[in-house]
Amino acid sequence: MMRDFTADLAARVTALKAADVPAPIQERAAQSVLDWIGVTVAGAAEPAASIARSAGDGGAGPATVLGVHAGxxxxxxxxxxxxxxxxxxxxxxxxxxxxxxxxxxxxxxxAVAEEAGASGEALLVAVVVGTEVAARVGLAMGESHYRRGWHGTGTTGTLAAAGAAGGLLGLDQTGMRVALGLAATQAAGLKAMFGTMAKPLHAGRAAMSGVLAAKLAAGGFTAPLDAIEAEQGLAIESDDFRPEIVEERLGGAWGIENTRFKLHACCGVTHPAIDALRALTTDGLAAGDVEHLVIEGGPLVWRTCQVDRPRSGLEAKFSLRYTAALALCGRPTTPEGFTDEAVGDTEVARLQDRVELREVERPGFGVTLRLRLRDGATLAQEADSAGAVADAGLPAQRTDLTRKFIDLVAPVLGSAGSAALLESVTALPTARTVADVAAGTLPAV
Incomplete structure (x- = not known):
């Protein structure tokens, strides 16, 4: 086991300055912020967000609850x-x-950038730092961490948030090691929560705990300096903690180069099947043609999205049977397809009865689709997760994300408000502060 993983990680991210970030990496960070703001402004209307606002400590401060209020x-x-x-x-x-x-x-x-009066460029560097921590810790922890029932957004995400916040607070190497340790001892998130409001709580608690960890470290709080790889540290949440393979897996890439964006508002594990079935319907396959559909997937698929009969929109996001039926029926897989009302769609419900899930031995999140049609014909289709785009694909990806952003934000802010916010987000790399972006998410009074 690599004995200085935490130290090496802290040294790497604290040394990172804006001048070290190549233009394509900054663009990836900017696209991450664009997509995040869009889903956050739209998600602010969801019951989970509303309850979190009312249940938390709503004391006054310098930060903005996006889409709702400042202060x-x-x-x-x-x-x-x-x-x-x-x-x-x-x-x-x-x-x-x-x-x-x-x-x-x-x-x-x-939140930390607002408090510190940081520039837009500093915010983007913090996003690069946080995503670097997420990728490196995630690779070191390995697939067994996920298979054992831990949700990386809540666990690894807490360290990633601490890295981003710590970078903005100017932590030195020792301070960052402490922040990562304080984040590690707060890291939590169980996959048993999928399909309920507790899953988005993982993201919120990761962000909140990361901020707390960085602020405590900045104030002189102590923690072990090797909390990730220590004998009873974060590594105990993995059966195959192997930090020595991180550089090989990265292959010289930045952590943010593996970030990919969603076109379907449901668990990413369901996306390969959705995309493959959508392609088949484009080629002329109709829902009524399908007599039986088998979806074969390995343990990572089987243990993530096997809600049999979803009773709510939240559960539907983690049902391969539902999402496959949704795709075959030509229903939207944007948020409109995952409301409580949408789950009651009788055509989709009938088609779910013809979908069978079958666990097989295979790594990763790929699936095999086996269709038996009513005319006796059979089809077999392999499907796997789409990879992140190469640098050459970034302009087209920005176009797609801009369209998604407007679709999500315009119903909240109107066409003029969403256009103004898009302009502020686009100007982040040269913005003196992040104030215009934060304020731009708020509906006009």
């Missing part, structure tokens, strides 16, 4: 914005982290 405490804003961002399950993901980086990193970074 919130930093930790409270991080909590509520994290919950809102993950409430729709429409936010980004990382296969290296095995979780959702931006919903933990961005709420922490924005």
């Amino acid at each position: 919130a405490g930093v930790q409270h804003a991080a909590l509520v914005n994290g919950v809102a961002a993950h409430a729709l399950d429409f936010d980004d993901g990382s296969g290296w982290m095995l979780g959702h980086p931006s919903v933990a990193v961005c709420p922490a970074a924005l």
Whole structure:
């Protein structure tokens, strides 16, 4: 086991300055913030976000609860914005982290940036730092961490949030090691919570706990300096903690280069099947043609999205049977397809009865679809998670994310408000402060 993993990680991220960040990496961070703000403003109307706002410590402070009000405490804003961002399950993901980086990193970074009066460029560097921590810790922890029932957004995400907040607070290497340790001892999140409001709580608590860890470290609080790899440290949550493979897996890439964005408002594990079935319907397959559909997946798939008969929109996001039926029926897989009312769609419900899930031995999140049609024909289709785009694909990805942003934000802020907010977010790299972005999320009075 690598004995100085925490120290090496802290040294790497505290040394990172804006001048060290290549333009494509800054663009990836900017796109992460764009997508995060969109899903957060839209998610602020969800019951989970509303309850989090009323249940938390709503004391006055310098931070903004996006889409709702300014003047919130930093930790409270991080909590509520994290919950809102993950409430729709429409936010980004990382296969290296095995979780959702931006919903933990961005709420922490924005709240601390508001308090510190940091620039837009500093915010983007903090997002790069936080996502780097997420990827490196996630890779070191390995798939067994996820298989054992831990949700990386809540566990690894807490350390990622601490890294982002600590960077903005100017922690030195020792301070960052302490912050990572304080984050590690707060890291939590169980996959048993999927399909309930407790899942977005993982993101909110990760952001809030990361801010707390960084602030405590800045104030001189103590913690072990090797909390990740220590004998009874974070590594005990993994059966195959192997920090020595991180550099090999990264292959010289930045952590944020593995971030990919969602076009479906449900668990990313369901996306390969959705995309494959959508392609088949585009080629002429109709829902009524399907007599039986088998979805074969490995343990990572089987233990994540096997809600048999969803009773709510939240449960539907974690049902392969429901999402497959939704795709075959041509229903939207944006948030409109995952309301409590949508779950009652009788055509989708009938089609779910023809979907069978089957566990097989295979790694990762890929699936095999086996269809038997009413005319006796059979089809087999392999499907796997789409990878993150290469640098050459960033302009097209920004176009897609801008469209998604407007679709999510315009119903809240109107066309003029959403356009103004988009302009402020686009100007982040040169913005003197993040104030215009935060204020731009608030509806006109």
